[in-house]
Amino acid sequence: MYEMYYTLILILDSTVRLSTPLLLACLAGLYSERAGVVDIGLEGKMLGAAFGAGAVGYLTADAWAGLLAGIAVSVGLGLIHGFASITNRGNQIVSGVAINFLAMGLTALLGQTWFRQGGKTPALPEGGRFRDITFPFAEELRDVPVIGPLYSELLSGHNILVYLAFLAVPLTWWVLFRTRFGLRLRAVGENPAAVDTAGISVTWLRYRAVIACGVLCGFAGSYLSIAQSSGFIKDMTAGKGFIALAALIFAKWKPANAMFACLLFGFLDAVAIRLQGQSIPGIGEIPVQFFQALPYILTVILLAGFIGRAIPPKAAGIPYLKERS
Amino acid sequence: MRSCATRGNGPAPGGPRMSEDIHVKKVLTLGTALAGLAFSVVGAAAADIQPAVLYDLGGRFDKSFNEGAYNGAEKFKEDTGTEYRDFEIQNDSQREQALRNFAKRGMNPVIAIGFSQANAVEKVAKEFPDTQFAIVDMVVDLPNVRSILFKEHEGSYIVGVAAAMASETGKVGFVGGMDIPLISKFACGYKQGVMATDEDAEIFENMTGTTGAAWNDPVKGGELAKSQFDRGADVIYHAAGGTGIGVLQAAADAGKLGIGVDSNQNGLHPGSVLTSMLKRVDKAVYKAFEDAQNDSWSSGIEVLGLKEGGVDWAVDDNNAELITDEMKASVDDAKAKIISGEIEVHDYMSDQSCPF
Numbered sequence: 001m002y003e004m005y006y007t008l009i010l011i012l013d014s015t016v017r018l019s020t021p022l023l024l025a026c027l028a029g030l031y032s033e034r035a036g037v038v039d040i041g042l043e044g045k046m047l048g049a050a051f052g053a054g055a056v057g058y059l060t061a062d063a064w065a066g067l068l069a070g071i072a073v074s075v076g077l078g079l080i081h082g083f084a085s086i087t088n089r090g091n092q093i094v095s096g097v098a099i100n101f102l103a104m105g106l107t108a109l110l111g112q113t114w115f116r117q118g119g120k121t122p123a124l125p126e127g128g129r130f131r132d133i134t135f136p137f138a139e140e141l142r143d144v145p146v147i148g149p150l151y152s153e154l155l156s157g158h159n160i161l162v163y164l165a166f167l168a169v170p171l172t173w174w175v176l177f178r179t180r181f182g183l184r185l186r187a188v189g190e191n192p193a194a195v196d197t198a199g200i201s202v203t204w205l206r207y208r209a210v211i212a213c214g215v216l217c218g219f220a221g222s223y224l225s226i227a228q229s230s231g232f233i234k235d236m237t238a239g240k241g242f243i244a245l246a247a248l249i250f251a252k253w254k255p256a257n258a259m260f261a262c263l264l265f266g267f268l269d270a271v272a273i274r275l276q277g278q279s280i281p282g283i284g285e286i287p288v289q290f291f292q293a294l295p296y297i298l299t300v301i302l303l304a305g306f307i308g309r310a311i312p313p314k315a316a317g318i319p320y321l322k323e324r325s
Numbered sequence: 326m327r328s329c330a331t332r333g334n335g336p337a338p339g340g341p342r343m344s345e346d347i348h349v350k351k352v353l354t355l356g357t358a359l360a361g362l363a364f365s366v367v368g369a370a371a372a373d374i375q376p377a378v379l380y381d382l383g384g385r386f387d388k389s390f391n392e393g394a395y396n397g398a399e400k401f402k403e404d405t406g407t408e409y410r411d412f413e414i415q416n417d418s419q420r421e422q423a424l425r426n427f428a429k430r431g432m433n434p435v436i437a438i439g440f441s442q443a444n445a446v447e448k449v450a451k452e453f454p455d456t457q458f459a460i461v462d463m464v465v466d467l468p469n470v471r472s473i474l475f476k477e478h479e480g481s482y483i484v485g486v487a488a489a490m491a492s493e494t495g496k497v498g499f500v501g502g503m504d505i506p507l508i509s510k511f512a513c514g515y516k517q518g519v520m521a522t523d524e525d526a527e528i529f530e531n532m533t534g535t536t537g538a539a540w541n542d543p544v545k546g547g548e549l550a551k552s553q554f555d556r557g558a559d560v561i562y563h564a565a566g567g568t569g570i571g572v573l574q575a576a577a578d579a580g581k582l583g584i585g586v587d588s589n590q591n592g593l594h595p596g597s598v599l600t601s602m603l604k605r606v607d608k609a610v611y612k613a614f615e616d617a618q619n620d621s622w623s624s625g626i627e628v629l630g631l632k633e634g635g636v637d638w639a640v641d642d643n644n645a646e647l648i649t650d651e652m653k654a655s656v657d658d659a660k661a662k663i664i665s666g667e668i669e670v671h672d673y674m675s676d677q678s679c680p681f
């Protein structure tokens with residue numbers, strides 16, 4: 001029994017690590033889409049940020065400098081998306097896809113030119129990486145039954161970005177639902193004409209949303225390259241941006257739901273990793289492929305039958321035209 | 326010059342006419358400009374082979390088998406002065422084009438690296454029956470193709486022996502990349518090596534995924550390794566390309582041991598990488614070039630094992646402290662026995678199953 005409990009704690013521990021990048025990217029998408037800018041380029045921004053963070057983290061041996069670089073790259077890509085889709089009223093999907101391709105190609109090219117390791121950055125030096133934080137007394141409490149593992153395995157022993165990601169959830173909720181900026185941001189995603197009539201700049205609001213999205217994507221990408229692993233690898237996001245996008249729809253564009261959706265996806269991933277190749281009593285060994293398909297099967301089933309319709313912000317995807325002339 | 330023109334005007338198998346005409350024009354203008362230069366180069370070269378290498382996705386400097394191929398080709402160039410051409414593909418659809426291009430330009434032999442090139446090689450080799458092709462890691466059964474295979478199971482066996490001896494908990498792990506028979510071949514040889522050394526050893530085996538993305542997911546690799554460490558493993562062998570970087574990192578973070586693959590990865594985390602299972606693609610490429618030059622080219626299947634020096638384990642300054650004399654003796658003993666045939670390492674691909 002206790003063995004099972006301990007295993008569960010370890011799975012949850014792994015869940016937290018795996019859902020962090022999803023959660024950051026999902027919240028990033030939340031800001032953008034709530035303001036009416038559909039962002040399919042989450043993946044590309046994460047990848048760009050991962051590369052920026054990996055490269056600068058390697059060169060400066062300073063994780064914080066790496067994080068800043070990651071955020072800068074991601075915000076830069078976000079502004080390109082903004083320029084194309086807000087200022088020039090281009091199609092947001094097309095622009096987002098372009099960002100993805102741009103990031104995929106540029107990171108590989110620059111990585112190869114600068115480091116000559118097949119698009120990889122070299123392994124980070126000491127200090128170039130966010131290390132795990134151990135809470136006080138974590139080691140002493142490890143052997144205390146029940147709460148010991150809970151405290152020392154699950155709560156303690158993550159890097160700072162993990163804690164920041166989970167703090168970003170209430171913060172996002174507060175910003176979006178309790179501040180004037182948040183109210184306007186949501187309004188601009190539902191009915192930009194009304195916001196414009198009230199004398200508030202739709203363009204500037206949407207740009208701020210895109211920048212907020214860029215900052216969070218920067219965290220997500222940096223987490224991949226300088227916290228969870230050590231260094232950038234070509235295409236290391238491996239579709240996480242798209243899973244975050246699915247989680248966003250799953251969560252009906254709400255911050256707390258987003259957290260639960262990302263935790264669920266992370267949990268399924270962790271279970272898949274843990275149970276792979278182990279036989280389960282009464283069932284036997286379950287094929288790897290089943291576990292890998294599980295998140296997608298679940299998404300389809302839950303979206304089709306249980307969650308109900310996910311209604312996006314009304315003005316999402318529609319460029320705002322101030323006046324027809 | 327003349328050869329250029331005849332080649333250009335000849336029938337283009339499969340190629341669209343329009344682009345072919347443009348191509349001819351380009352070749353002609355380029356040819357006129359370079360004619361003098363070209364003749365001098367041909368005159369100076371020691372032999373008249375024009376080898377070419379086509380790398381797999383991952384590229385020339387992947388610190389793995391593509392880089393091995395590059396090193397082999399570079400060494401040949403250094404030793405003989407023979408220039409070669411190479412190409413790094415960006416996506417799957419370029420394989421065929423690149424191979425056809427090489428063949429059309431008269432490159433011979435053309436070496437394709439990686440099992441994913443099999444379909445392209447098969448198709449293009451049929452179109453150019455006079456060009457010699459070689460493919461690494463896969464069998465293409467055509468009269469003008471040399472299929473180069475490695476006995477990865479033998480190399481994996483000897484690192485399995487080392488792993489079992491280095492393990493204090495009696496539990497070791499394996500993390501594979503994509504779930505394909507080739508990777509099961511690594512896993513099975515490794516298991517046999519571990520079991521032969523320590524019958525009671527427990528082995529955890531995980532595959533990263535079922536798609537190509539499984540080669541490039543260090544995050545998942547790290548998680549798989551952590552999960553195996555949590556279950557008590559203290560040595561993990563990976564055969565997972567870029568994903569394995571995450572495995573070795575997780576091992577270094579946890580103060581445990583990892584085992585590298587394909588090329589020498591001991592230097593990635595000195596002191597935390599027990600050894601690496603080497604796959605000498607460089608030797609295979611060098612030999613193919615050499616055979617072509619000496620007119621001793623042979624088609625068909627060529628299998629490189631411990632005996633031929635095609636696979637080995639890596640011992641250098643980075644892991645010298647981890648390798649005990651006892652371990653070295655056992656591994657050398659296992660090597661000698663495999664070479665003499667006393668130990669037969671099971672090849673997963675021979676019957677698609679692993680008895681261990």
